[in-house]
Amino acid sequence: MDADDETTAAMIDDEIYANGGGEDEKRNRPIISGEPLDVEAYASLYGGRTKISRLLFIAEQSRGCRNEAMELEALRMAYDEVKKGENTQWFRDVAQKIDGRLGPEYQMDLAWCESVDRRAEQKREKLENELNAYRTNLIKESIRMGYNDFGDFHYSHGQLGDAFKNYVRTRDYCTTSKHIVHMCMCSILVSIEMGQFTHVASYVSKAEQTQEALDPITVAKLRCAAGLANLEAKKYKLAARKFLDTGHELGNNYNEVIAPQDIATYGGLCALASFDRAELKACILILLFFVFWNKVIDNLNFRNFLELVPEIREVINDFYSSRYASCLDYLGNLKANLLLDIHLHDHLETLYDQIRNKALIQYTHPFVSVDLNMMANAFKTDVAGLEKELEALITDNQVQARIDSHNKILYARHADQRNATFQRALQTGNEFDRDVKSMLLRINLFKHESNQKQSKKS
Amino acid sequence: MEVLVVNIQGLSTNPGDLPNLHNILKQAHDSLHAESIRLLPLLDMLDPSLHSLGYLYILEACTSSALSKEQASAVVLPTARFMNSCSKEQIQLAPEKFISVCKRFKDYVMQLEAPMRGVAPMLAAIRKIQSSSEHLTPLHPEFLVLCLLSKCYKAGLSILDEDIFEVDQPKDLLLYCYYGGMICIGEKRFRKAVELLHNVVTAPMSVITAVAVEAYKKYILVSLIHNGQFSTSLPKYTSSVAQRNLKNICQPYIELANSYTTGKIADFETVAQKYQEKFDNDNNLGLVKQAISSMYKRNIQRLTQTYLTLSLQDIANSVQLNSAKEAEMHVLQMIQDGEIFATINQKDGMVSFLEDPEQYKSCGMIERIDSSIQRIMALSRKLTTMNENISCDPMYLAKVGRERQRFDFDDYDPVPQRFNI
Numbered sequence: 001m002d003a004d005d006e007t008t009a010a011m012i013d014d015e016i017y018a019n020g021g022g023e024d025e026k027r028n029r030p031i032i033s034g035e036p037l038d039v040e041a042y043a044s045l046y047g048g049r050t051k052i053s054r055l056l057f058i059a060e061q062s063r064g065c066r067n068e069a070m071e072l073e074a075l076r077m078a079y080d081e082v083k084k085g086e087n088t089q090w091f092r093d094v095a096q097k098i099d100g101r102l103g104p105e106y107q108m109d110l111a112w113c114e115s116v117d118r119r120a121e122q123k124r125e126k127l128e129n130e131l132n133a134y135r136t137n138l139i140k141e142s143i144r145m146g147y148n149d150f151g152d153f154h155y156s157h158g159q160l161g162d163a164f165k166n167y168v169r170t171r172d173y174c175t176t177s178k179h180i181v182h183m184c185m186c187s188i189l190v191s192i193e194m195g196q197f198t199h200v201a202s203y204v205s206k207a208e209q210t211q212e213a214l215d216p217i218t219v220a221k222l223r224c225a226a227g228l229a230n231l232e233a234k235k236y237k238l239a240a241r242k243f244l245d246t247g248h249e250l251g252n253n254y255n256e257v258i259a260p261q262d263i264a265t266y267g268g269l270c271a272l273a274s275f276d277r278a279e280l281k282a283c284i285l286i287l288l289f290f291v292f293w294n295k296v297i298d299n300l301n302f303r304n305f306l307e308l309v310p311e312i313r314e315v316i317n318d319f320y321s322s323r324y325a326s327c328l329d330y331l332g333n334l335k336a337n338l339l340l341d342i343h344l345h346d347h348l349e350t351l352y353d354q355i356r357n358k359a360l361i362q363y364t365h366p367f368v369s370v371d372l373n374m375m376a377n378a379f380k381t382d383v384a385g386l387e388k389e390l391e392a393l394i395t396d397n398q399v400q401a402r403i404d405s406h407n408k409i410l411y412a413r414h415a416d417q418r419n420a421t422f423q424r425a426l427q428t429g430n431e432f433d434r435d436v437k438s439m440l441l442r443i444n445l446f447k448h449e450s451n452q453k454q455s456k457k458s
Numbered sequence: 459m460e461v462l463v464v465n466i467q468g469l470s471t472n473p474g475d476l477p478n479l480h481n482i483l484k485q486a487h488d489s490l491h492a493e494s495i496r497l498l499p500l501l502d503m504l505d506p507s508l509h510s511l512g513y514l515y516i517l518e519a520c521t522s523s524a525l526s527k528e529q530a531s532a533v534v535l536p537t538a539r540f541m542n543s544c545s546k547e548q549i550q551l552a553p554e555k556f557i558s559v560c561k562r563f564k565d566y567v568m569q570l571e572a573p574m575r576g577v578a579p580m581l582a583a584i585r586k587i588q589s590s591s592e593h594l595t596p597l598h599p600e601f602l603v604l605c606l607l608s609k610c611y612k613a614g615l616s617i618l619d620e621d622i623f624e625v626d627q628p629k630d631l632l633l634y635c636y637y638g639g640m641i642c643i644g645e646k647r648f649r650k651a652v653e654l655l656h657n658v659v660t661a662p663m664s665v666i667t668a669v670a671v672e673a674y675k676k677y678i679l680v681s682l683i684h685n686g687q688f689s690t691s692l693p694k695y696t697s698s699v700a701q702r703n704l705k706n707i708c709q710p711y712i713e714l715a716n717s718y719t720t721g722k723i724a725d726f727e728t729v730a731q732k733y734q735e736k737f738d739n740d741n742n743l744g745l746v747k748q749a750i751s752s753m754y755k756r757n758i759q760r761l762t763q764t765y766l767t768l769s770l771q772d773i774a775n776s777v778q779l780n781s782a783k784e785a786e787m788h789v790l791q792m793i794q795d796g797e798i799f800a801t802i803n804q805k806d807g808m809v810s811f812l813e814d815p816e817q818y819k820s821c822g823m824i825e826r827i828d829s830s831i832q833r834i835m836a837l838s839r840k841l842t843t844m845n846e847n848i849s850c851d852p853m854y855l856a857k858v859g860r861e862r863q864r865f866d867f868d869d870y871d872p873v874p875q876r877f878n879i
Contacts, residue, residue, distance in 0.1 A: 394764040406767040406808045422818040422827075429830045434653055436837050437621055438660070442695065443844065444625050445662050454853070 037337045039073045048256030049155075049193055050342075052081050052090065057342045059097065072102060079106050086120060087158035088113045120157055127153055144173035151186060164190045164199075177210040181218060188225045192257055197232040200225055220250035224258050228343060231266060236351065237274035243267030244286050266344065268312035272319060273354035277362075280320055287313045324359045325380050331355065360389060361398055364410060370401075372408040383408060462486055463503055466512030473547070476511065480551055483515045490519035495529055498536075506540040510548035513540055518555045521562045530566040534575065537563045541579040546586050556587060557596050564600045574608035577601070581613060592623040596630050602637035606644075614641040618650065623840075632658050632669045639676060643745065648684035655680060659704070660696045666703050672740070674704045678711045679745040683752045688715040710736050714746070723753055723778050754779070754788055755797060762798055762811040770807045782807060 039058060043051055055078040062071035075098050082091045095108040131146035151166035167186040174180045184207035191199040204226045207214070214222070227242035244267045250260065264287060271283040311334075318327035331352065338344050344351075363378065364370050376386045390410065393399045402413045465482055469475040490497065497520050504513050517540060520533060541560065549556050560583050567576035580601040587595050598617065605614035618638045625631045635654040642651035658673035681688040690712055692701050705712060710733040717725045730737070730746050737743045757777040761768060770782035770789075779785050789809055792798045799812040816823070848854055 391764050395760070402766045403764060403768075404766040405769060405772060406806065411766060416813075419814070419816070419818060422823075426827070426830065429834055432834055433830075433837065436841060437623075438653070438657055440623050440840065440844065441625070441631070441657060442660070442662065444623060445628050445631065448625060448628060449662060450853070 037340055039070060043077055045259035046255050050257055052078055054342050058340045061340050076102055086116050086156050088116050089158050140173045140175060144170045155190060160190055160194045177212045180210055181207050197229040201229040216249045217253050220246045221254050224254055231343060236270040240267050240270035240274060244283055264312050268316055269351050272316055273351045280316060284313060284316050324363060325378055357393060360393060364399055364401060368412050370410040372410060463500060466504060466509050470509040470512060479511060490515060491522050494523045495520050501536050507543040507545055510544040511551060514552060514555055518559050530569055534566050538579040541583040544586060549586055553587060560597050561600060564604060573604045576604045577608055577610050577613050580604055591620050594622045594625045594630055594634060596627060599630055599633035599637055602641060606637060606640060611641050611644045615645060632661060636669050636673045643680060648680055651680050652684050660693060663697050663699060666699055670700060671707050675708050675711050675740055675742060678715050679742060679749055682715060682718050682749045686756045687719060726753060755792060759798060765811060767808050767810045770809060
């Protein structure tokens, strides 16, 4: 297995050089690239609940692809993480999924579960008593902290719904904007974990509306969360803008939700799918800046960062310079690993389709006539398939052209405005005619009806 | 009886005597009815064009009771002659009698299984009793029925091309539009058919009638043929009974319409097969077949938007026809009907799609645009006059006055007392 890894690694490196990457790629193997995901390195980017949920997601997807090695690796790491926490439900799930395949150390440990549950019950009672005491004393700050603690307690035990409810209850007892922001951040975190992104959006806007200026890290966190909410809502353009607006200050500060690479990846892909050329150019510059700034600021993180961002930047660069074949090729390579990402999974197909369509549209845009054979070569596809794709785009009105199927040429075609206007005018006239006549007829009928009613009355 | 005849002959010539004559005839009404068909020979003594009123009364009495086939055929000829030549002014004095005579005439003609005999007289009768060309009489639907049965569609079209604005009886309008729709379908004038059927479906009604249901079924099919689409939501001004009930009653047709919009001919044909009996019972099978062929046409037309040239085999594949030869037949037919502009190159098996050669620069086009403008201005004026009339209508003002009183107590002067009915 090791020998294979090395040869594939060498091939991938060659590919990257071929694509024109210029930075110090050699230093570390990319985390997300054409070769199988290094689960350990990937998981090390995150902390908190999201680490475990991402590992579980990877395990689930690997099981679907029958990649048992990766599945077990992910489950093993998940087991270790869960045992460090207090979520017994998750522990039971993971142990069940492992099903004894990892040996005796990774079995169901009922004793552990019971002791954790007992401790949890004790803690819950204590918290409840404290909270009741505070409530009788009517000290706002203590009540707020009491609810907060309760929220934290539920969160660490995996009861997300209860956690959310408790965080929201603190709203009535918040006195400073700092409190409000804290409540919003907690609610956002829980909502992201629960997958309820409408809440995320509303709490982000609530936090942004506070009177005091927020510190840059919080601003960055909020932008990230907003980006995620937009991504989930399929508003790719807005998502891209939010992600790219997230400042470099974020660093590793939000790794209980998202890693810096992800911002570049999500932002880059959404930008590719939805930005026009001017915005795309700005996007490339931002990503460049991202890398540069972090290079200077934090050398430790530099290693983590560097892997992915130049790759995405290269993809976008290729697209911008019309090297569509290599761009689409590389995206295809990245696909397998991107599908393992918990947020991108549902949107990847759509994004890829949009990117491919944009490539086709941009290719044909500057020309009066295009030879379909050459275009098929440029996109590494065959002429028949290309014709079908173009037909769909033309019918959708995204490309203004007509296909000469005999000679396999695409001709740009601009609608004759004058004729179209005449046609529309005549049509509108006919419609007006028809509608007014029916209307007059109906008025007559109504008058008749009401006359009858009148005569009946009198 | 002879006295009556003499009176008729004497008093018909002078218009001032007509009211007098009318009274005499009204008094003789019962005795005439007692005689009934035996009055037939009297008609020979009268001239239908000079003594129209008297002739009418006698004719009406003749036909008042049920007639045998021989009696009917004896009556039919004089009635037809009368309808053609009667005097308009005299007839207008007794319109209901005239209408009932004409209706019975139609029944006899159908009884004798010769509907074509009734077409021309009925058309003449309509002209006599119409107060204006915009007036719908109860005879209009009868006329259209005769046209349909005798397959004289062109005669029907001549009436349909006139716009109707005044209506006596809503029932007449519904029947008129329904039969008119059927005639237009027969003449393949689908645009007008859609208009007429639309009027039936959206007419104000308080209960669902069979006419409305049948009209809706045909409306769905003709919309598919003409527009290529059908929206199940009826416009806002449709009566609430129609909006609630029509869809449920015509479920198979709605299903058919939904499968049309997918564009897949195989699906459409399956649904058509499934409900074939139902469509047959409603006599709509022909329309369904036309809908299927319209689907092929629409798919080919869509191809003209994306291709400049396309091989016949590709057309056959994309439109789901069986062979290139079939595709060639379809395209040829469409070119001949003027539905697309193209040329077929048989050597290469290629079709070149051309642009619509209409440049909107010819005199004919300018005339057409000009006449459209005139027509629309006239319609607009009509709408404004109608609006003015309604705003002067005392009933309307009363209603408005009542409501204003309720809501704008302090702001507005109350409408004068005499309008608060």
